[in-house]
Amino acid sequence: MAFFRKRGNKWEYRISYVDRRSGTTKETSKGGFKTKKEAQIAATEAESKINHFGFSENGNEKIDHYFQKWLETYKKPNVKPITYSLQERNVRLNILPRWRNYRLKDITRTEYQQWINELRDHYSEGTVRRIHSIMSAALTDAVFEFNIFRENPIQKIKIPKDNQNTSKVPYFSKTELGTFLTTVKEPVKNAKYNKSIQYYVLFNLMARTGIRIDEALALRWDDLDEAKKSLTINKTLVYPLNSSPYVSTPKSKQSDRTIKVDNTTMKLLKQQQTNREEIHYLYKNYRRSQDNLIFYQHDGRWLRTNVVRDYFKEICKRANLPVLSPHALRHTHAVHLLEAGVQIKYVSERLGHANMNVTADTYLHVTEKIEDDALSLYENYLQDS
Template sequence: MAHKNQLFHRYFHEWMELYKKGAVRNVTYQKYEMTHKHIVALAPTLTLAHLNRQAYQSLLNDFAVNHERLTTMDLHHHLKAAILDAIDEGLIKRDPTRKAVIKGTVQRLHKVKFLHQRELSKLLESLKLNQNISWDYFILLIAKTGLRFGEALGLTPTDFNFSEQRLTINKTWDYKSQSSDFAPTKNRSSIRKIPLDWHTSMQFSQLIRDLPKEKPIFIKKGKRAYNETANDHLERLCKRAEVPVISIHGLRHTHASLLLYAGVSVASVAKRLGHANMSTTQKTYLHIIQELENQDNDKIMRYLTSLT
């Protein structure tokens, strides 16, 4: 039973086992386990009774010395969730996370988030698409569908409906674990059917026609697939095509961004990406949406002017 003199890291461990284990995906739960390790390292003797604003800010500051601001923010969110429950239980009198200042190291130079249409065309033209499954086909499919890395890895021939030109997403591939097996999708909204363009549909109909129906098409028997391997391959392709280097996840952003620029509604893009709600899409692509709104405002003004 929790009490005020309990060590904070022990309370957090009990809290995450009680409320998060089995309720979130294994990958997400591993992040909570990592947060617990950070608390043990940064504040091994901190008790709930002594968890005030100063102690909490000090913990965040110590973490921020070697981590970027966004990473510090993630830690803060994990800790705050547990602390608010401790407050509800009467173990902490006041919220120590109130007005917490989130710091962090200067962000490293990241890859660009998405390519423009001409750049994506150059990248796709550089792909070597022969008769065998390869990372080039993997990159093509993500560029054309906006799939997540694990979703694309989990695809089997039965997920393709070539007569209707649709791709069914109802599972992922747990590439981060040693077991390397199928896993549930990120959320219920991630279970979806994605229309395929006829050219991509024709390419894959020939490519996978003789493959085992229930086996992942991009996973070689007895071998694991790594995100880093795919990103390294994509980097080489980007350099060869003389376009900005992006990540596999950047291809997903590229897919969504180009659809928005093409005039596809936010609701349709959210559904295609498997977002739980439109607000996720709006936050992720806020700069594009604002740019399109400015263009719409110009159109509105030109139209209204024409009425006079």
């Protein structure tokens, strides 16, 4: 129910309502209206929002304050640290710059859809879906956990899809990969530790096994079984913003795996062991890893993922290749396996995908080629009979 009073030359409304979360009676008010009629119109609109959406005073809460509370209460205690780090980063870099100064009750479906469309001009479909998923989850909790309003205002938002021609994963052809690895091997003049071969070994390992960069940087020598020529992937390196790095469990249950390593990669890893000893002899300030790491920086700690990415891109430029990210080596390995005729089930298990559908969908353009080649073989078989 709304009440009105005149304060000086201005009118004010005051609305009493029952907060659904606490069951207590609360009030909200607003003044500064020139006439009682203006105050009545504004009060009617406010009551309508309270009745329809269930806005309490938290409906006036700024988005940045709400997200800080939401992340701390519902995300940080309930998800893996690496997942929380990624979600917090998306909120900070993508959501808050656009919505920071909005109140929760100011978000409209139309304006939000326009923002999603704008994001698609800069990000892939998958990235935009991840951003939207975080925003939608936060507003769903505003409904069911915080009781701020009755329904999520950004339900049924449409994410513009990728065109088929732009959905191909980035990877190197066999020739491009050879050029890239040859360029990595070439010593850089005046580089501080130019006798080290660890980047050459690291990028070879990723290209010939398909392991992720954070899986590779977490590897220890006891993860390598020389007798069985296998590598156990059971951890991942997490480098959160403004915090110390740490080792976590793999991305998913399927990511915890043991894979075979080819002879060339085994030889390179043995060379890495020998080269480490040479590096410690040549550079007195190069410390040993206390964690028995395969790859580490000069102070003995984990290599920084952002440093590895920057160096990777620098190699691409030096080799006159498309500037990709280290993750392209994972795609490269998968594509080369499929093109070589390896069964998709094996590729899926080697990469640690949740199921074969993930592999098939990711490398659709390759699997389509395999199907076409298979049909050609079948046609030739029938013609020869």
